[in-house]
Amino acid sequence: MASGAGRGDDEFALIARLFAPLSEGDLGLNLKDDVGFVPGTDKTSCVTSDMIVAGVHFLPDDPADLIARKLVRVNISDIAAKGARATGVLLSAAFSASRGPDWIETFAHGLANDLTYYGVPLIGGDTVRTPGPDSFSLTAFGQVTGRHLVKRQGAVPGDGLYVTGTIGDAGLGLKLLRDELGTVPLGRRQPLVGRYHLPEPRHLFGAGLATVASASLDVSDGLIADAGHLAEASAVGLDISFDRVPLSTSAARLVKGDPSLHQLLLGMGDDFEILFTAPANSASRLIELSGDTDTPVTRIGEVVEDACHTVRVLDSAGAPLEVSQPGYTHF
């Protein structure tokens, strides 16, 4: 109930107050995680839905095939971050009245491309027309690969805090598409815009996640915001070392030219990396999994005791930084 398309604290509060009581029993995890359990599967299968709207979650001029592929990947990322493997999807598509058959066909080709790549069948869905912007909802199923789902809840003080890949690339890509960063050479621009259009979910790493992680989620709302969700669910604090947050070469260059961007990267979202915690005794398995799946993993901080469940970003001297723009706000 809380993933993919970022949102702010007010919306979380609204969802919690209105919808969480409808999640009776434990299939829905009180709507406090990224997935729920599929009824009748004894908690071996999980399911997630993400909705994206033109002009809100993607640009109306984005290529149709990339919109479809991003939709698939955002959901694959949710499943992967729970230690599960995607097994099928349903697509509900409301195409804008302005989209002709060619656009829809290109969308379908993008969908086909990525469903084939990830080995996931289309099981059903619905297709309608809308007088408004294109709106797509994808429901994805996952098979839990370990003994149990890796939840947001489960981190304990003393665990390390880790993230896969690099943070901020997609957010910078969006800023470039919006012409908010001045002139940037094409060679530096492309990797960032590419990350925005087409995230690379960590599905291989995710399939092994249950053997190493105590808690996990994917970074969609922004590193700080999503760390906050993990801290809240696990009832712990998280200390993040600012200098350890991994940046790509392209992002690091932009930050060098404009240091004010550095902190913003932690709140931009759309990263679709896995943020997780792991106990010290899983370090060797973690290194092995990282190597086997060719997935860079960086330890960016620690799980600490904190009754307020705060996420602190610390400078190199260990002093807390003030970080603005913690995440995307919908409501």
Add this chain to the structure above:
Amino acid sequence: MASGAGRGDDEFALIARLFAPLSEGDLGLNLKDDVGFVPGTDKTSCVTSDMIVAGVHFLPDDPADLIARKLVRVNISDIAAKGARATGVLLSAAFSASRGPDWIETFAHGLANDLTYYGVPLIGGDTVRTPGPDSFSLTAFGQVTGRHLVKRQGAVPGDGLYVTGTIGDAGLGLKLLRDELGTVPLGRRQPLVGRYHLPEPRHLFGAGLATVASASLDVSDGLIADAGHLAEASAVGLDISFDRVPLSTSAARLVKGDPSLHQLLLGMGDDFEILFTAPANSASRLIELSGDTDTPVTRIGEVVEDACHTVRVLDSAGAPLEVSQPGYTHF
């Protein structure tokens, strides 16, 4: 992939051509039925998605709680018509920017009301804002109650064709809301408008359907259009006796005043009754199920051999009628 929100032949063709190839394996039933099978459940669980958009599938001024309840019921109807019992739902909701917290709260109360009534938990979903009309997608799970799902495919020549309840009430209700039927006294108006706002899915009857039916689907696009889908999937013809199609007292009165409405009822849709076929030897079980679940059932025709899979509507002399407006068209 093909239910709830009505659509025309062009859209069916588009879906079939573009999306059906993505339904590899048999989980998705080639997207030719109202549901697919949930991965990892050995075909004991099914799943369906329906998407509704303000101004297309409901009126923007419809009460918020009724919109939510109709959304639940449309999906419960899909599940019931497959001989299954609903076990959980996910909701993807894109609320229009104009909807304040009160409207969303009323929507949530309607959702709560019907999920409680049907005993179905909310397992997850997504909530976003849209600059366009409200758009909602509900994914519903069902547990197959008999030995197998009741598909659109399975009718054989000699089977009877049956429908639950009455046909045309919701369509007339919509016409009343649109002021297309002149002045109608409130007492006659309300049952019809009520059927449009709040369908009564046949969930109790559906739970026993597998013991009697050879093929089935719910009537959402219109009686003739949905009969066509069953005929196509089962590779048979269907002969419907026009005079046997059951009308409510309210509908019959309107038809008496304007006989031109009579044929239109067969194409109006939004009935959410179950249209099914059954062999002669299940007649006694059928009567029992109808009585046990307090569900009126009418035999409206026969399954016949027909290489063209035609649906014919016959007058009292057995002569085919020309029926216009076979169903709602989206594309």
